[in-house]
Amino acid sequence: MPTAIITGITGQDGSYLAELLLKKEYRVIGVARRSSTVNYERIEHIVDDITVVQGDLQDQGSLLSLLEEYKPSEVYNLAAQSFVPTSWNQPALTGDVTALGVTRMLEAIRFVNPKIRFYQASSSEMFGKVLEVPQNEDTPFYPRSPYGVAKVYGHWITVNYRESFDMFATSGILFNHESPRRGMEFVTRKISNAVAGIKLGKTKELRLGNLEAQRDWGFAGDYVEAMWLMLQQDHPDNYVIGTGETHSVREFCEIAFSHADLDYKDFVVMDEKFYRPAEVDLLISDPSKARAALKWEPAVSFKELVTIMVDSDLARLKR
Ligand code: NAP
């Protein structure tokens, strides 16, 4: 039975990846940071099938101990301060966790067992003010937030440990992926939750920032499959993962509200508060390398994703 360590187990992707690895008969060790209240909402249904251990990307010793104790063959580094607006309010913390945290995990692997296969959760935010459309593995980076800058560091330190120490260190450059488990502050979940609230008479309006921003949105359940596939290859590499389609926040609103027989124009209010100091206007992936090398394809379409999220929030709020 292979053992995998997942940092960020309490997050959206951590929960889907744990489900996938359990199906593949892995022993799953999920790393959660200590908090005063337990935060297992996304993993409640599998918590008895995995081992949740305390650890923190800000604490080198905790990472070393974990690797020594559980002897994994694969480490998936999904933990991060991942909300872009927070990265302007807490830029140093974002750098410490999202950038330096990667080095701490790579160092722990180098000391304990450099043969461990390592996955780094890199991001399309690294492309930022895009220098090429669509974006592939060779597109230069131009990050537009402290989060994007931290992810560029995380990406390059992963590549550097691969080249310096011959480690199996892979970087998955994933475009936005969403699900009913997405955090409430991200725009897709904010919209699906508001649509459900408005439909059920609990909310009156939805305040949003830039409706024209365009993203390549896929379903998180499809994307964790790509993470696993990357670590099953003969060699470590970098892969872009996305749908190859882009849609605006406005389009997301149109589909989400109309799925509940509502018109978004009656409820969406523009609010300067949600504009960013520097915006990423357009992201669209070229995932042809992943398609060819990993035989990976997303299964859920954009429209399906929107309706799955709205239906899930409607069901939840009705309960
Ligand atoms: P998420 O839901 O925000 O989850 C982040 C996880 O990191 C949470 O479990 C969080 O724990 C944990 N964490 C934060 N600080 C930590 C620390 N100091 N030590 C240990 N754990 C810590 O993010 P996600 O959407 O699942 O994304 C997973 C990864 O992929 C992240 O690295 C993200 O930046 C990256 N990514 C995401 C997307 C996307 O569209 N979802 C796209 C590209 C890349 P708490 O629950 O305690 O906060």
Ligand code: F7E
């Ligand atoms: O914003 C616009 C906003 O916060 C998407 C993270 O997982 O994906 C995510 O980062 C777009 C932006 O995600 C609101 O300006 C409009 O252009 O849902 P988001 P993100 O910033 O793309 C990448 C790939 C990651 O790696 C990150 O970790 O939507 N937008 N109005 C809004 N965004 C929010 N949050 N709230 C609004 O009211």
